[in-house]
Amino acid sequence: MSIQEADTVIKQAVVDAALPAEAFLVGTSTAIAAPEPTAEQRMNAAEQRVKAEVLNLSGLSKVAYALKRKGVAEAFEIPVSILDDLVKEQRRQGDDDGLQGKGIELPEPAHWPEAVDGAALLRELSAFIRRYVYVSDEALTAISLWLLHTYNIECFRHSPFMAVQSPEKGCGKSTLLAVLFVLSYRALSASNISPAAVFRVIEAHQPTLVIDEIDTVFSREGNEDLRGILNAGHSKPMAFVMRVVGDAHEVRQFSVWAAKAVAGIGTLPETLQSRAVVIRLERKLTTDKIERLRPEKLLPDINRLQSQARRFMQDNAAQLTEYDVDIDDIGDRDVDNWRPLLAIADAAGGVWPQKALLALYTLTGAAKRYQQLTLPQQLLADVKAIFEDDPRGFIPTSDLIATLNKRDERPWRTYKHNGLTPESFAYLLREYGVKTKQVRLGQTPVRGLNRSDMLHIFTRYTGADTHSGGISDFQPVTPLQPNDSAGLSYASTRDTVTGQETLEATENKECNGVTGYKPENGSVCVPAPVSTAWSITL
Secondary structure, three states, X not given: OOHHHHHHHHHHHHOOOOOOOOOEEOOXXXXXXXXXXXXXXXXXXXXXXXXXXXXXXXXXXXXXXXXXXXXXXXXXXXXXXXXXXXXXXXXXHHOOOOOOOOOOOOOOXXXXXXXXXXXXXXXXXXXXXXXXXXXXXXXXXXXXXXXXHOOOHHHOOEOOXXXXXXXXXXXXXXXXHHHHHHHOXXXXXXXXXXXXXXXXXXXXXXXXXXXXXXXXXXXXOOOHHHHHHHHHOOXXXXXXXXXXXXXXXXXXXXXXXXXXXXXXXXOOOHHHHOOEEEEEOOOOOXXXXXXXXXXXXXXXXXXXXXXXXXXXXXXXXXXXXXXXXXOOOOOHHHHHHHHHHHHHHHHHOOOHHHHHHHHHHHHHHHHHHHOOOOHHHHHHHHHHHHHHHOOOOEEEHHHHHHHHHOOOOOOOOOHHHOOOOHHHHHHHOHHHOOOXXXXXXXXXXXXXXXXXXXXXXXXXXXXXXXXXXXXXXXXEEOOOOOOHHHOOOEEEEEEOOOOEEEEEEOOOOOOOOOOOEXXXXXXXXOOOXXXXXXXXXX
């Protein structure tokens, strides 16, 4: 309703407003009765009182206004909806303060009057999304659960990004982001947003931020502040930034705790990618039929789904807050990202806990396949692969580098133009605590890596699973071997059932009973890998 229509209703409501029937002019010897006010005069007086009250109401907080609106409307005998329109219009006009842009309004979903079946709600959300976006079943599950989590993120310790990614344009990223925008709680489109705007808008409104073309944001230099702010918003206890404000240079704390959905070509910066539920989109085929999203024609359905989502998340807040889960074969960060989604699936019941777990295993695997590893991560993974293929307990650095530089599909042959060197090899792996050791092979001192030293590094940073039952299951038995002149001889036998080959030394002249230690000079005495035992874990 426009302000003019509202004025007409007010005027009609106050035409017969009660005013004193007589007024008196004082100052003469004879009291003369003032003429009866006209209907127009009574209307103008009442209208001024209404406008003054509207001006007062427009300055109240949303909570204070909600408490007073019904009583004020009854006092002036006007509908509450008209009073709401008048206050909204006054607030909009009040934003015209000479500043650019306009104020932010994020409406709350209407209250849903009855309890909501979570499983049915998730089915409806999934069906809505499926109409407009071509995604896998697992991705559809993750998106539906993530949408619900935006309606009460205070229940959770972590709020994962929803990262919508594709290899190139035309794969439906913007359409999916538009669906997220219309279905999320208090969504705010924030493309090309500045770091200062992020923490100020979250502090003021705690919206669901929806950021398109995030790849263009981080393709420019100077956006480390924005990345740091977004990173901080992943964990509720740490979701704050500090800034100095005012002439007195007061240090103030700003919240950055809010749900966030982003879309872009390629992967996010590594620290953001690890905090995200990743949805990979592909270009649809001509046989993949979807509808064009027209939100303005879907408002009744959108409003209903929003109201039901808010009611479900409020009713189940206690259960969602108490929920916890640990999954041994999933990394801690992925578990943090998915815990809110698993909690919601558990509260919804039905098939949704199983669907959520399937989505977790499927999408985290996909995210790792597409994730762009850093060079140190790539090198550590490649060194692990060499140890898997090579049964030696000790591999010289020169052998490792030679093998790495021969692999055409890897970056090492052209690394720094001249290929990988012992110096660059050590530099890239230094943060993992990888250090080469000098040992004596025969009469020659050689630097390299011990398998036993590398096992815990591989397990911590690349995962234990490798060939068969994992590299930790591949444990060569290495009897002592002194230098070439020591006169060591051995006999070889293989058990055809266990697959174990054993070589027994007949003489040991140089090494003592402690494997690998040579007392004369303190160097390591390294035997050849003359016995190998393995097991296969199915």
